[in-house]
Amino acid sequence: MRIESLRLKNFRAFRDVELTDLPGFAVFVGANGTGKSTLFSAFQFMRDAMASNVTSALGRLGGSRGFQEVRSRDTTGPIEIELQIRADLGRPDPTLVTYSLAIDEHEGHPVVASEVLQYRRGSKGRPWKFLDFRLGKGEAVTNELEDVEDETQLDRESQSLKSSDLLAIKGLAQFEKFPAAVALGNLVENWHLSDFHISRARPEPEVGYAEHLSREGENLALVIDYLQKSHPAVLREILTRLERRVPGIKTVQTKVTEEGRVLLKFQDGAFVDPFLARHVSDGTIKMLAYLTLLHDPKPHPLLCVEEPENQLYPTLLSELAEEFRSYAARKSQVFVSTHAPDLLNAAQLDEVFWLVKQDGYTKVLRARDDEQLAAYVAEGDKLGQLWKQGLFGGADPR
Numbered sequence: 001m002r003i004e005s006l007r008l009k010n011f012r013a014f015r016d017v018e019l020t021d022l023p024g025f026a027v028f029v030g031a032n033g034t035g036k037s038t039l040f041s042a043f044q045f046m047r048d049a050m051a052s053n054v055t056s057a058l059g060r061l062g063g064s065r066g067f068q069e070v071r072s073r074d075t076t077g078p079i080e081i082e083l084q085i086r087a088d089l090g091r092p093d094p095t096l097v098t099y100s101l102a103i104d105e106h107e108g109h110p111v112v113a114s115e116v117l118q119y120r121r122g123s124k125g126r127p128w129k130f131l132d133f134r135l136g137k138g139e140a141v142t143n144e145l146e147d148v149e150d151e152t153q154l155d156r157e158s159q160s161l162k163s164s165d166l167l168a169i170k171g172l173a174q175f176e177k178f179p180a181a182v183a184l185g186n187l188v189e190n191w192h193l194s195d196f197h198i199s200r201a202r203p204e205p206e207v208g209y210a211e212h213l214s215r216e217g218e219n220l221a222l223v224i225d226y227l228q229k230s231h232p233a234v235l236r237e238i239l240t241r242l243e244r245r246v247p248g249i250k251t252v253q254t255k256v257t258e259e260g261r262v263l264l265k266f267q268d269g270a271f272v273d274p275f276l277a278r279h280v281s282d283g284t285i286k287m288l289a290y291l292t293l294l295h296d297p298k299p300h301p302l303l304c305v306e307e308p309e310n311q312l313y314p315t316l317l318s319e320l321a322e323e324f325r326s327y328a329a330r331k332s333q334v335f336v337s338t339h340a341p342d343l344l345n346a347a348q349l350d351e352v353f354w355l356v357k358q359d360g361y362t363k364v365l366r367a368r369d370d371e372q373l374a375a376y377v378a379e380g381d382k383l384g385q386l387w388k389q390g391l392f393g394g395a396d397p398r
């Protein structure tokens with residue numbers, strides 16, 4: 001499952017932006033305030049809306065002003081989000097599914113103005129709508145899994161939601177007979193944002209259980225403990241890769257104290273006694289965290305990483321880029337925001353996007369579409385070097 005395209009309209013800094021033909025690994029650069037974090041927040045908003053409702057999701061993103069704060073300044077009309085995903089729906093080839101969501105206000109309250117899920121069953125013709133709801137009422141196809149040859153053969157069931165600020169996809173994604181809704185639900189519910197903070201990972205957490213690294217990494221010791229017990233081969237692979245990047249580190253283990261805390265212990269081959277996480281370098285902690293994130297036994301379908309270069313040696317960033325690509329190859333997708341020329345140097349022309357402000361709103365450009373950049377790269381220049389030289393128009397690296 002992979003996102004093919006994303007369109008945002010009236011969503012904060014994005015007045016009307018469409019990203020198409022998205023790669024498995026995508027790198028986003030731009031000056032502060034151009035909307036890199038906002039791009040990722042679109043996925044957080046959708047997950048919050050599915051978990052509760054659009055009113056709560058708008059509140060988390062826009063505070064007390066909700067809809068008015070999230071909608072682009074000086075605009076009218078609904079907030080629109082459209083996702084196209086390529087998903088396995090049990091047919092011969094992966095299917096391109098389009099999900100369109102429009103959120104507006106009615107009598108001062110947020111409502112789902114329209115929600116449509118559609119895809120083409122054959123190789124030709126227009127897409128069929130399998131979900132079509134407006135203001136809490138609509139239809140869902142109940143025989144989606146059957147092999148029908150004409151849209152008129154689809155059985156449509158009318159339904160009313162409890163509230164007009166609920167997503168219909170939230171309910172359908174729980175039932176296997178709606179495979180497109182299930183695929184979309186899996187993507188939205190299981191995407192992950194990583195904004196790792198060294199200071200959060202150093203303290204010893206209380207004994208607990210964690211399979212996946214959290215957003216800021218405060219449960220790193222718990223995840224290592226889980227891998228140590230349940231996936232020792234995965235942990236060995238992580239430590240092998242860590243040793244190649246941080247010479248001297250031989251093992252990393254966990255230990256539970258009498259007070260019920262989980263210690264993270266690093267063994268340097270030159271010393272008899274191990275070091276606790278609080279005494280290990282920032283770069284070592286961060287590289288361990290990213291390797292743990294990227295070798296998750298159950299990878300996230302979409303992983304968004306905020307500025308992974310912080311506290312890492314520049315020479316490690318090219319290897320980290322390869323780790324991101326490898327993760328994406330596991331039927332996942334990785335979006336990374338960065339200010340690091342060294343990480344950009346490791347990116348390919350097709351993988352790089354840059355964001356610029358134009359008339360107060362964000363515009364997204366793509367490196368492969370810039371003839372000058374493409375020509376320089378063809379001659380052997382690196383994208384990070386070209387960015388430092390100011391050839392990414394409007395995206396100042398300083």
